[in-house]
Amino acid sequence: MAKEGWDLGRRDYERLLSESLVHKGESLWRDAARRLRRNRAAWWSFLFLCAFGLTALLAPLFPLPSPVTLDLSIEPQPPVPPWVELGTHGFQPDYWELSGVDEALVSARRAVFGTWQTGPWLGTDGKGRDLLSRIVWGSRTSILVALAAAVCSLLIGVTYGALSGYLGGRVDNLMMRVVDILYSIPFIFVVIFLITIVNEYRTELEDRFGIDREVVFFVVIGAIYWLTMARVVRGQVLALRNTEFIEAARVLGASTARVLFVHLVPNVLSVVIVYLTLTIPAVMLFEAFLTFLGLGIEPPKVSWGLLAVDGSEMINPVRIYWWLVLFPSLAMASTLLALNVLGDGLRDALDPKLRGKD
Amino acid sequence: MTRFLLRRLLWFAITLWVVVTVSFFLMRAVRGGPFDGERALHESIERNIQARYHLDWHPFKQYLHYVGPLNLDQHGPRFLGGDGTRPFGGVLAGDFGPSFKYRDFTVNDIIAQSLPISVGLGVIAMMWALTLGLSVGMASALRRGTRADVAFRLLATTGIAVPNFVIAGCLVILFVFLVPLLPVAGYGSWRHLVLPGFALGGPFAAYIARLTRTGMLEVLSQDYIRTARAKGLPARLVLLRHALKGGVLPVVSYLGPATAGILTGSLVIERIFAIPGTGSHFVNSALNRDYTLAMGVTILYTVLVYALNALVDFAYTLLDPRIELGES
Numbered sequence: 001m002a003k004e005g006w007d008l009g010r011r012d013y014e015r016l017l018s019e020s021l022v023h024k025g026e027s028l029w030r031d032a033a034r035r036l037r038r039n040r041a042a043w044w045s046f047l048f049l050c051a052f053g054l055t056a057l058l059a060p061l062f063p064l065p066s067p068v069t070l071d072l073s074i075e076p077q078p079p080v081p082p083w084v085e086l087g088t089h090g091f092q093p094d095y096w097e098l099s100g101v102d103e104a105l106v107s108a109r110r111a112v113f114g115t116w117q118t119g120p121w122l123g124t125d126g127k128g129r130d131l132l133s134r135i136v137w138g139s140r141t142s143i144l145v146a147l148a149a150a151v152c153s154l155l156i157g158v159t160y161g162a163l164s165g166y167l168g169g170r171v172d173n174l175m176m177r178v179v180d181i182l183y184s185i186p187f188i189f190v191v192i193f194l195i196t197i198v199n200e201y202r203t204e205l206e207d208r209f210g211i212d213r214e215v216v217f218f219v220v221i222g223a224i225y226w227l228t229m230a231r232v233v234r235g236q237v238l239a240l241r242n243t244e245f246i247e248a249a250r251v252l253g254a255s256t257a258r259v260l261f262v263h264l265v266p267n268v269l270s271v272v273i274v275y276l277t278l279t280i281p282a283v284m285l286f287e288a289f290l291t292f293l294g295l296g297i298e299p300p301k302v303s304w305g306l307l308a309v310d311g312s313e314m315i316n317p318v319r320i321y322w323w324l325v326l327f328p329s330l331a332m333a334s335t336l337l338a339l340n341v342l343g344d345g346l347r348d349a350l351d352p353k354l355r356g357k358d
Numbered sequence: 359m360t361r362f363l364l365r366r367l368l369w370f371a372i373t374l375w376v377v378v379t380v381s382f383f384l385m386r387a388v389r390g391g392p393f394d395g396e397r398a399l400h401e402s403i404e405r406n407i408q409a410r411y412h413l414d415w416h417p418f419k420q421y422l423h424y425v426g427p428l429n430l431d432q433h434g435p436r437f438l439g440g441d442g443t444r445p446f447g448g449v450l451a452g453d454f455g456p457s458f459k460y461r462d463f464t465v466n467d468i469i470a471q472s473l474p475i476s477v478g479l480g481v482i483a484m485m486w487a488l489t490l491g492l493s494v495g496m497a498s499a500l501r502r503g504t505r506a507d508v509a510f511r512l513l514a515t516t517g518i519a520v521p522n523f524v525i526a527g528c529l530v531i532l533f534v535f536l537v538p539l540l541p542v543a544g545y546g547s548w549r550h551l552v553l554p555g556f557a558l559g560g561p562f563a564a565y566i567a568r569l570t571r572t573g574m575l576e577v578l579s580q581d582y583i584r585t586a587r588a589k590g591l592p593a594r595l596v597l598l599r600h601a602l603k604g605g606v607l608p609v610v611s612y613l614g615p616a617t618a619g620i621l622t623g624s625l626v627i628e629r630i631f632a633i634p635g636t637g638s639h640f641v642n643s644a645l646n647r648d649y650t651l652a653m654g655v656t657i658l659y660t661v662l663v664y665a666l667n668a669l670v671d672f673a674y675t676l677l678d679p680r681i682e683l684g685e686s
Contacts, residue, residue, distance in 0.1 A: 181373045186663050188622045189656040196644045312527045329524040336519035
């Protein structure tokens with residue numbers, strides 16, 4: 001460049017243009033995806049979670065035994081590996097009330113596999129139910145709870161935090177003080193208290209409003225987990241509030257809601273996603289925790305919390321049914337581990353300080 | 359300093375008042391009480407029970423009586439109790455009233471019996487968490503990048519991800535059935551608290567290890583550590599006297615949430631190991647509709663968590679003189 005000097009004629013412009021075409025700009029998301037893929041642990045976690053989510057979604061399609069068919073005559077059967085016994089005939093389609101899509105999946109399964117079902121690859125539990133099937137079906141409940149609660153916390157937390165940060169001043173002070181107060185309450189006690197009270201009105205709620213206990217459960221969990229989200233979002237919004245593009249939007253006459261949700265929220269999305277992946281494992285743990293105490297998911301439905309309860313109830317000094325403890329724990333631990341690793345990986349990938357570096 | 363404490367106290371009072379008021383009126387609003395049984399009671403018996411627990415009063419009067427500090431029992435407020443009735447009562451006087459389910463006990467009796475056990479369990483769990491977490495975190499930071507470091511980090515991530523009742527189940531199988539070292543459940547001696555304490559403290563140990571590792575790595579790369587080493591101090595001294603103090607700061611600020619978490623976790627752990635602590639009483643009370651007991655424990659734990667958090671913040675200023683109290 002220096003050799004020829006600048007003439008700022010056509011040639012220079014063409015050269016600049018070709019240079020800029022070579023260095024293609026990268027969006028935040030593409031950059032993040034690339035860096036996530038380079039982080040092997042996080043990428044494998046991501047793939048694992050995708051596979052796992054798909055399995056849970058399509059659970060009725062697999063030739064698994066029904067998760068609720070009882071066989072009280074036998075005691076827990078130890079695992080039989082698939083190469084010893086691949087499967088048997090004798091599938092009985094009993095489930096709890098399924099949704100339309102699941103019904104369709106179940107009938108598709110019956111058309112393909114007939115009455116054939118897999119053997120007890122992971123053993124059976126104290127009531128003769130197949131453990132593998134219960135783990136797969138249980139994952140659906142756990143995922144559903146986690147997602148519903150996470151969305152709840154997302155809606156409340158992002159709105160609250162963004163509003164607080166955007167309005168600023170005295171309103172912000174008051175809103176954050178409320179968050180501080182809520183932080184200092186040991187929530188589990190209040191939640192347990194609330195759930196027992198809701199239980200009193202269960203039948204009424206179900207008959208009149210069609211709200212069952214699980215919905216209440218989601219809302220209650222979501223109502224706790226928005227606090228951190230609100231704080232984080234508020235911090236980000238506070239930093240963005242005085243930037244030019246927000247000012248420009250306001251000068252153009254955008255309403256508060258428009259500035260918030262069209263201009264501010266997309267800019268804090270990366271932080272929100274990171275916290276979401278870290279909230280989901282916390283919520284899953286919480287579901288297991290409450291179910292363990294007898295306040296969460298109830299039979300005949302299954303969730304991982306319920307399986308953990310079943311397993312630990314079968315711990316006794318006479319015979320050790322190790323598979324009842326090991327496999328549900330393994331399923332839960334690997335999922336939570338993957339979520340945690342993915343969350344950490346996403347945080348690194350989306351960190352603007354690390355952009356463009358490797 | 360005083361201003362900070364006063365302000366803190368004021369917010370605390372407001373918080374507590376909200377918790378007490380909301381839960382009281384929720385509790386009273388619930389249809390059906392702990393005394394509803396299969397069999398319908400005779401009218402006079404029911405009246406007696408209602409009178410015994412003041413359920414026949416106006417809700418607002420019940421609330422005033424519950425909150426205190428004046429005892430509204432029997433003959434209205436009285437300032438001198440000669441006939442065995444006390445002039446003061448209610449939550450403000452530290453009296454949580456009678457238990458609805460255990461007819462012969464007050465909530466205070468039950469808490470007095472069970473709280474020492476829970477505190478013991480919590481202290482053991484915290485000790486496990488701190489010793490394990492700090493030592494593993496430091497070892498990990500000093501051997502950064504080695505295989506041991508990777509193994510420790512994986513262990514820590516697993517520890518955070520696994521629920522404590524799963525840890526408890528594995529521990530019981532290992533140390534009770536396979537290698538009979540410790541009692542399986544119940545309460546009686548310190549040996550009964552070792553396994554539950556570990557299961558309870560495990561996830562927090564993992565978290566503390568992580569925080570220690572990050573904190574130590576940051577401190578170890580700073581100039582004053584290099585200076586200390588350059589002037590010839592032995593590595594151990596540099597580590598313990600210079601680096602540790604700065605490195606554990608994140609851990610100190612985590613202690614507040616950790617205590618809250620340990621209190622929460624004790625609900626499950628006490629149930630698994632059949633330990634008669636406050637947590638298991640609380641869960642039972644919630645399932646039994648023993649509202650006064652449930653409320654009493656909720657209030658007690660709110661106070662505990664709040665006080666411990668304040669204490670931790672205070673300790674933080676002692677360790678790090680750059681932080682000043684009062685600016686929030």
